Amino acid sequence: MDSDRKISPAVINRLPRYYRYLGDLLESDITRISSKELSAKMNITASQIRQDLNNFGGFGQQGYGYNVEYLYNEIKKILGLDRMYNMIVVGGGNLGQALVNYTNFEKRGFVIKAVFDTNPRLIGMTIRGVEVYDTDQMENYVKNNPVDVAILTLPRSQAVKVANDLAKWGVKGMWNFSHVDLQVPEDVLVENVHLTDSLMTLLYKINEMYYSGDEDIHEANLKNGLPMKPLTEEE
Amino acid sequence: MDSDRKISPAVINRLPRYYRYLGDLLESDITRISSKELSAKMNITASQIRQDLNNFGGFGQQGYGYNVEYLYNEIKKILGLDRMYNMIVVGGGNLGQALVNYTNFEKRGFVIKAVFDTNPRLIGMTIRGVEVYDTDQMENYVKNNPVDVAILTLPRSQAVKVANDLAKWGVKGMWNFSHVDLQVPEDVLVENVHLTDSLMTLLYKINEMYYSGDEDIHEANLKNGLPMKPLTEEE
DNA sequence: TAGATTGTTAATCGATTAACAATC
DNA sequence: TAGATTGTTAATCGATTAACAATC
Numbered sequence: 134m135d136s137d138r139k140i141s142p143a144v145i146n147r148l149p150r151y152y153r154y155l156g157d158l159l160e161s162d163i164t165r166i167s168s169k170e171l172s173a174k175m176n177i178t179a180s181q182i183r184q185d186l187n188n189f190g191g192f193g194q195q196g197y198g199y200n201v202e203y204l205y206n207e208i209k210k211i212l213g214l215d216r217m218y219n220m221i222v223v224g225g226g227n228l229g230q231a232l233v234n235y236t237n238f239e240k241r242g243f244v245i246k247a248v249f250d251t252n253p254r255l256i257g258m259t260i261r262g263v264e265v266y267d268t269d270q271m272e273n274y275v276k277n278n279p280v281d282v283a284i285l286t287l288p289r290s291q292a293v294k295v296a297n298d299l300a301k302w303g304v305k306g307m308w309n310f311s312h313v314d315l316q317v318p319e320d321v322l323v324e325n326v327h328l329t330d331s332l333m334t335l336l337y338k339i340n341e342m343y344y345s346g347d348e349d350i351h352e353a354n355l356k357n358g359l360p361m362k363p364l365t366e367e368e
Numbered sequence: 369m370d371s372d373r374k375i376s377p378a379v380i381n382r383l384p385r386y387y388r389y390l391g392d393l394l395e396s397d398i399t400r401i402s403s404k405e406l407s408a409k410m411n412i413t414a415s416q417i418r419q420d421l422n423n424f425g426g427f428g429q430q431g432y433g434y435n436v437e438y439l440y441n442e443i444k445k446i447l448g449l450d451r452m453y454n455m456i457v458v459g460g461g462n463l464g465q466a467l468v469n470y471t472n473f474e475k476r477g478f479v480i481k482a483v484f485d486t487n488p489r490l491i492g493m494t495i496r497g498v499e500v501y502d503t504d505q506m507e508n509y510v511k512n513n514p515v516d517v518a519i520l521t522l523p524r525s526q527a528v529k530v531a532n533d534l535a536k537w538g539v540k541g542m543w544n545f546s547h548v549d550l551q552v553p554e555d556v557l558v559e560n561v562h563l564t565d566s567l568m569t570l571l572y573k574i575n576e577m578y579y580s581g582d583e584d585i586h587e588a589n590l591k592n593g594l595p596m597k598p599l600t601e602e603e
Numbered sequence: 604t605a606g607a608t609t610g611t612t613a614a615t616c617g618a619t620t621a622a623c624a625a626t627c
Numbered sequence: 628t629a630g631a632t633t634g635t636t637a638a639t640c641g642a643t644t645a646a647c648a649a650t651c
Contacts (some may be wrong), residue, residue, distance in 0.1 A: 140576075141617075141618070143617090143618065143619090144618095145569055145572055145573070146565075146569055148568070148569070148572065149562070149564065149565035149568040149569060150549075150562075150565060152568070153547070153565070167631085167632060167633085168632075168633075169632080175549075176549075177619095178619075178620060178621090179620095179632095180619075180620050180621065180622090181618090181619065181620075183632090183633065183634065183635085184618090184619075184620085184634090184635085186634095187633090187634060187635075191633080191634065193632075193633050193634080194626090194627060194632080194633070195625070195626045195627045195631075195632050195633040195634080196626070196627045196630070196631045196632050196633075197627065197631080197632070197633085198631085198632065198633080199633090211572070212568050212571060212572050212575075213571045213572060213574070213575030213579070214568065214571070218571060226466075226469075227465065227466035227469040227470065228463075228466045228470070230462065230466070231461075231462035231463045231465070231466040232563075234462040235462065235463070235563075237547075237564065238564075238567075241564070243567060243571075281571075281574060282567075282570065282571075282574070305574060305577075305578060306570055306571075306573075306574045308566070308567060308570055312388070312472075314385075314410075314411075320577070322570060322573045322574055322577065323570075324566055324567070324569060324570035324573075326561070326563065326566055327384070327385075328467075328470075328561065329384065329472065329473075329476070330381075330384035330385060330388070331543070331559055331561055332473075332478060332517075332543060332559070333383070333384040333387070333447050333449065334380055334381055334383070334384060334559060335517065335541055335543055335557060335558075335559035336447060336448045336449070336453060336478075336516075336517075336541075337380055337383065337446070337447050337448060338380070338541075338557045338559075339448070339516060339517070339540060339541045339557055340447075340448030340451075342540075342555070342557065343540060344448070344451075376641075376642070378641090378642065378643090379642095402607085402608060402609085403608075403609075404608080412643095413643075413644060413645090414608095414644095415643075415644050415645065415646090416642090416643060416644075418608090418609065418610065418611085419610090419611085419642090419643075419644090421610095422609090422610060422611075426609080426610065428608075428609050428610080429608080429609070429650090429651060430607075430608050430609040430610080430649070430650045430651045431606070431607045431608050431609075431650070431651045432607080432608070432609085432651065433607085433608065433609080434609090
């Protein structure tokens with residue numbers, strides 16, 4: 134580990150994908166891989182792979198490539214996955230429950246310790262062994278237990294206030310599923326998952342490719358259930 | 369609507385956010401806004417807003433700014449949100465169910481018509497009025513009903529095959545929550561939501577800011593539940 | 604008209620790709 | 628050693644920001 138200059142967000146966003154591919158290679162008992170081979174698998178350039186990795190140090194060896202297990206473990210360390218993380222879920226609705234039930238998180242060391250909600254029907258319940266508490270108790274919990282990440286799965290209307298409170302009480306990481314942009318101090322880190330936005334960009338692309346501006350085709354297809362056909366270029 | 373050249377992905381990804389902010393302004397009965405005012409709210413540059421919008425045509429007016437309602441509706445059309453979309457959920461686990469239960473989708477015209485799963489305990493059930501069918505029946509369903517988007521919420525191991533089948537049967541849009549990269553023909557559009565990757569990038573940032581390389585601090589904080597403090601620069 | 608603010612061109616910045624000397 | 632492949636510098640490409648003439 135040597136570099137110290139700021140890593141670009143683009144690179145950081147690619148790290149989990151490298152980690153995933155390396156994990157898969159490891160499972161397949163592949164011990165070494167060159168940037169060229171990996172680039173073919175991942176559909177990116179070999180050059181980008183080498184550039185990306187070299188932000189964190191020289192993990193490869195000329196004439197050989199990269200040792201899969203070594204590289205995997207280095208990226209694991211870089212991402213901070215060699216530790217456990219304590220998380221809470223704020224908002225015990227369907228999505229919050231789904232995340233609590235996602236057992237893969239625990240396997241990776243992302244442990245959900247508590248769920249908070251205001252709904253009396255949920256409070257006191259247990260989801261996969263994780264208790265649902267009244268949001269009233271959140272301040273007390275957060276101040277007396279380590280919380281690395283708060284998972285925000287509550288309605289838009291409440292998310293901003295709750296995030297501010299959590300920030301005030303010392304929570305430094307927010308994984309925000311609420312459809313709103315949080316406004317928190319800059320020492321608090323937020324990662325947004327805006328599902329509706331994600332779906333909309335997909336719909337944009339579908340529209341662009343198949344229905345660009347021509348509503349008739351779309352209506353017809355919708356009614357008849359006909360398979361869609363790409364639009365032909367006609368510029 | 370005039371331009372015809374390819375819009376950059378960066379711009380497309382920002383469109384839903386513009387749409388959201390404009391919707392909020394509309395709710396607040398604000399009728400006009402300048403790129404400068406909007407840039408302050410959204411934390412991006414006014415220049416970027418004007419550039420982005422001008423990809424699709426001149427929606428503003430010199431000396432005035434933008435009419436909120438008009439711009440809102442134009443972006444709505446650009447994103448293709450002035451139509452309904454038929455969707456199916458493949459994989460009726462916790463996440464799939466959470467998405468079916470998310471009523472906001474329906475309000476926007478994203479309608480989930482059916483859920484498919486292999487689990488006999490789920491088949492025949494109904495989630496918010498949406499029936500769960502055996503995956504056996506999926507081919508028949510897809511070939512006889514319009515499906516704009518397949519929402520993939522199934523285990524990694526099954527996702528690739530299912531996506532290929534769906535593509536073969538004519539589904540052109542895939543919203544992929546499975547933790548794997550799909551390999552589909554290029555006329556099939558995929559939008560990935562890799563939750564684990566998203567969480568990992570958050571953890572990277574938390575680590576970088578608070579625990580950079582120093583495990584002792586982390587251990588201590590975890591044990592004592594002390595509030596974290598940003599690392600001081602010491603280069 | 605004068606002031607405001609767009610649409611758009613030009614300048615800058617950052618990220619990706621290409622190239623190749625270093626070296627295992 | 629010869630071949631392969633990295634690490635790294637330079638070139639290219641794309642995206643963001645700045646600037647300003649056009650115009651409402």
